[in-house]
Amino acid sequence: MADTVSPDPVYRTEALIAEDIDSYLDTHQHKTMLRFITCGSVDDGKSTLIGRLLYDSKMIFEDQLDALQSDSKKVGTQGQEIDFALLVDGLAAEREQGITIDVAYRFFNTEKRKFIVADCPGHEQYTRNMVTGASTADLAVILVDARKGVLVQTRRHSYLCHLIGIKNIVLAVNKMDLVEYSQDTFDSIVADYAAFAQEIGIENFTALPISGFKGDNITTAPSENTLWYEGPSLIEHLENVEVLSTVAAQKPFRMPVQWVNRPNLDFRGFSGLISTGSIHPGDAVRVLPSGKTSAVKSIVTYNGDLDEAVAGQSVTVTLEDEIDCSRGDVLCTAGDPPETADQFESTIVWLNDEDLHVGRAYWLKLGTQTVSATVQPPKYRVDVNTMDRLAAKSLTLNDIGVAEVFADKPLVFESYDENRTLGGFILIDKITNATVAAGMLNFSLRRSQNVHWQPTDITRQHHADMKNQTPRVLWFTGLSGSGKSTIANEVEKKLALMNRHTFLLDGDNVRHGLNKDLGFTETDRIENIRRIGEVARLMTDAGLIVLTAFISPFRAERQMVREMLADHEFIEIFVDTPLEVAEKRDVKGLYKKAREGKLKNFTGIDSPYEPPQEPEITVNTVAMTPEEAADYIVSQILPLK
Template sequence: MADTATNEPVYKTDALIAEDIDTYLSTHQHKTMLRFITCGSVDDGKSTLIGRLLYDSKMIFEDQLAALENDSKRVGTQGQEIDFALLVDGLAAEREQGITIDVAYRFFNTEKRKFIVADCPGHEQYTRNMITGASTADLAVILVDARKGVLVQTRRHSYLCHLIGIKNIVLAVNKMDLVDYSEEVFDKIVAEYGEFAKSIGIENFTAMPISGFKGDNITQAPSANTPWYKGPSLVDHLETVEVRSAEDQDKPFRMPVQWVNRPNLDFRGFSGLIATGGVKPGDAVRVLPSGKTSTVKSVVTFDGDLDEAVAGQSVTLTLEDEIDCSRGNVLSVADNPPEVADQFEATVVWLADDDLIVGRNYWLKLGTQTVSASVQEPKYKVDVNTMEHLAAKTLSLNEIGVAELFTDKSIVFEAYKQNRALGGFILIDKITNQTVAAGMLNFSLRRAQNVHWQPTDITRADHAAMKNQKPRVLWFTGLSGSGKSTIANEVEKRLALMNRHTFLLDGDNVRHGLNKDLGFTEADRIENIRRVGEVARLMTDAGLIVLTAFISPFRAERQMVRDMLAEGEFIEIFVDTPLEVAEQRDVKGLYKKARSGQLKNFTGIDSPYEAPENPEIRVNTVEMTPEEAAEHIVRAILPLK
């Protein structure tokens, strides 16, 4: 820097340098953030477009640029000096195959806004990756190759973006340089896409002709090659489009509670990210699901108290009253709260390699709430290529269906279209802890609002006291022929001699009545155990010691029953008998039928048995007689009060 009068160099002081840095940081700190995705058919130029955006915004380091130039020469890009797609296709497999497999996230910024862009894969088998990228996006750039027009993948990704709630859609007709920048070609593609978009509920979209290869209408508009186009460049549009957080600020106040902040006895606040609306001291708020109300005392942040906080801000709220509120609860405006229910219609996107098991309990996470949930048989699944509704018994990898969903306790929610934070959920396998599905709650079922718990004056504690015992469920599990029923019967006889009030639920006996409508498919086995678990729970409410003798082959369902009961009331008893020993006994001739193919879905033969990993009691019927096993079990569960 030089003085213009003397042409002598002028050096900034440390204070001026610090002031410049503060100004720079302040400018960038207060920029809004736009998350968007690029999607479309394979080889429509998604990665190339993102690479150009990074290149033109000067978000590439010198060593990255050098590596990019070397890689471009190595792959031999048809005379192009730089292959911009290589900036994004980071996986070796992608470079070798020339396709995008994973979702690649990149960051860049302009003078007006910061951006996070997700490059989503185009292949149908990577639908789950595309859903992952779209779940947090404010805008979607749907790319169409000008030579090919609207393809199946274009329709699929547009449907998925609409399903996931993305309202800002950009139709980027790419590779215009390969059709001589034809206005006629562009208009034809826009008209065809417009008809399709209307059919799936997309009300508005912004269409623009671009060339990721040449840079037309990417950062500057209008391009000299498209004088007929009067709209903004892609970057201009990205810089000015309204982000979702701005829309959320106009909605009623909602804040899922993440943490109860209690640093000392003089302070108790409730911390979380405001999902929608705004809040200020003096506002009346309601805690859900309890429904209790209070008034906001202060809005606390690390930098000091605020006069008001809005959607997108993380704050701690203190209340005027000492009311019960914890993680998983939701604070809302008092006079317009969200719904509370335990039965829903939901749209489910299946993400796991293994199919959905109807009736199985999964963990459902919605915001800060975690509950146990089961998915019923789908009403239908959607063919994302034709939008046709198809009959379905289950959902497989990448399939989308609509089904009823039940939770074990009421949760606070709003329809996904209204509120992503309180309407979007994931399902987690209880055994593997893997995320198996993502979903959107559509509405609560009417029957969920009409059925309520009827309070009674005589409690389960009263029933137990009358019988002078502690309720328990002794859950016998093991292969067919292991001796479960025989041992359970011996245990009940011993308990009867001790004047204990018991009831034995045997697998075969229950299938004569309560579960006579169920077969032996995996889904039917799960429903069989669910019903038995509910009956056993009711019997413990009556103060009984319940004995159950069921194969109950799946760990997840045994855990489901354990979760129904109070801590310590579920006693898992593994009747540990090797398959060859159980088959030698074959009292009912079932193994013989299964081996010959006459009996399908038989546990141990063509259906799996998942042995307990940490049962409370294990008995080995090779080493023990039924009487010895029963004596061992009774001694293990003492005392009974």
């Protein structure tokens, strides 16, 4: 019998290696991703737990391990023990104090799943950082120190996780090694937490006894130290829990349009991330807010066209019909569209050091939609320690409150419980561009659905043509005593001699009627300017040239009025007068009262004035008489038609 020739061992090895690599890459590519956070009170062991997960999942390089062992000795860890928290606490201040300040994101994977974990700070002053980490999480691991039990910050973070919509809660009773792995201690903590969870609406949670430092029940269960525990290890639970993308795929199709993809005249597609549902070529879709309908022609990706796209995928969708669709619009299932409204009840988490200014216009960003919006006086704020609803006139750093939000145009939305993308928003300060709040839309207000704009046959252009002039608002701003009213009056007289149709709105005059119910707090001043802006806008619709003389101390409110009007219709006139000059004039005796403490919130004394940064016109009343200033202003606004 002839000898059988064996395959070349080198060739066989290379082939097997290539096959193994292909198999591994294919398996890894199709793993699901779980995003989760660790949170709880200070020193409950959040960073140590994450470090242990990274260590046990072999996600640490040798040089990192050497550095970790060296750093562990520096911070006092004895013998061969490793301080796993140092893997996550990256800031110098965190290592020095032994606490977490910023949100730290780490990636690791197992044979079954990929993970992104956020280590959230436990201190109350860093609650806003914790909210940031929780906003994209599928699951929350709430740690409790077995020696201390359920603490105030445990309750705070549990409430925030529930508020943000995290359905999967893990109660990890940590440091069991320091209580001799007592089942009674574990059961008592679980019972306390269960009672609290029921109060705030958490229906289910999974409780595990662990030791992040020793590794008990982290990757394998049961630990020899907790033979009384019959549940899964932490990693086993994380590998098998349902992720948000799976749930989202079962809902109606929603895709906020992020970009109109038009590389050439032969292609026009709409790109975005599918937030919920699935889509196939031929499916009927609707574009909101316009309501136009079409059918999907193709689903385009970098790797080729798809027969199906699901929640979590970024794709470009082409349509059968040429219909108007742009960034900020939403593609959705034609027969099951989301709502459209401009007034909502919302839950707001305030993230900024500066308090909420009720009535001030902020940018509201919802998905790919951006609108101007104002927050009304809060209905209440929540004491997350007691769950009590407390009266509030504003919101301060880390406050959670419920308030109505009014947008300047309709938003396509769903409640946050149904859709995080179309229900979760942020507020951005228009002046500083700082993100000041995160919010969740609860529902639209019925009145927003019942009030509609009534069209009229005589247009604003017709009104303007009848008066032979271009409507505009001459917005005089400056300190009290700067000469705003005097100069505005001179300007109006000169315009009257030119047969122009005008109306002067003076700060003192409107407080005798329209705004007599408002005081001089910051909130009332914002509302004062908002009302004047609305009146001025209506007057420009009538074709008038409107002059307004108000201190209007805040740039944000002047910008709010500017945005109410058409382009180039708002002319900001800065009556530039130094404080000492205005105070010397003090015709009304207001500065004297303010200096004596008899007049609170007076601009320039105990309330700030924010001068315009780029006004259309500036007049200096030290160098000019009122008549000279008026002549200069009129010359700058010509021609009037």
